[in-house]
Amino acid sequence: MRYGKQLLVLAALLATIGAATQASAASVHRSMTNRNVSIETIVQFGNDVQPVMIEENSRINIARVIQIGGTGTVDATIIQNGVRNYANVIQMGGTTNAAVGQSGLSNTADITQIGNSTNALLLQIGDMNTGAVRQFGRFNWLAIFQFGR
Structure with a gap:
């Protein structure tokens, strides 16, 4: 399990490298968290979309990120530690970067990039x-690592 946490930190680091600092044209952020359930939704659109970092540590974790950017870079990182984890990322932009790290009994992730x-x-x-x-x-890169406990 020690290696799992190190891999999650590595995933977060890779996604935040080269993150833009410009203000987003429009953004909506909704969240609800307690020790049993964590739900976070972030929607961004415009030419200068901000990088997104979500970390959830409840029993049930649900994260959704929708980023519609211009020709620049769009970044999203989701880290979830719980019994059941669900992550959904939808990105459009010149360069799209997504990193999802999940540790739990049941993990589901869905990533769409254009x-x-x-x-x-x-x-x-x-x-x-x-x-x-x-x-x-035109240029697609993907790495998937799935490990059983």
Whole structure:
């Protein structure tokens, strides 16, 4: 389990490298968290979309990120530690970067990327892992790591 946490930190680090600092044109952020359930939704659109970092540590974790950017870079990182984890990322931009790290009994991740260059990293540690990645671009990179407990 020690290696799982190190891999989650690595996933977060890779996604935040080269993150833009410009203000987003429009953004909506909704969240609800307690020790049993954590739900977080972030929607951003415009030419200068901010990088997104979500970390959830409840028993049930649900994260959704929708980023519609211009020709620049779009970044999202989701880290979830719980019994049941669900992550959904939808990105459009010149370069799209998504990193999802999940540790729990049941992990589900769904990533959709549209851009000139699309990059995704998916790490799942648990007994029931489900991952789907769709990339539409000229230059696509994807790494999926799924480990049982």
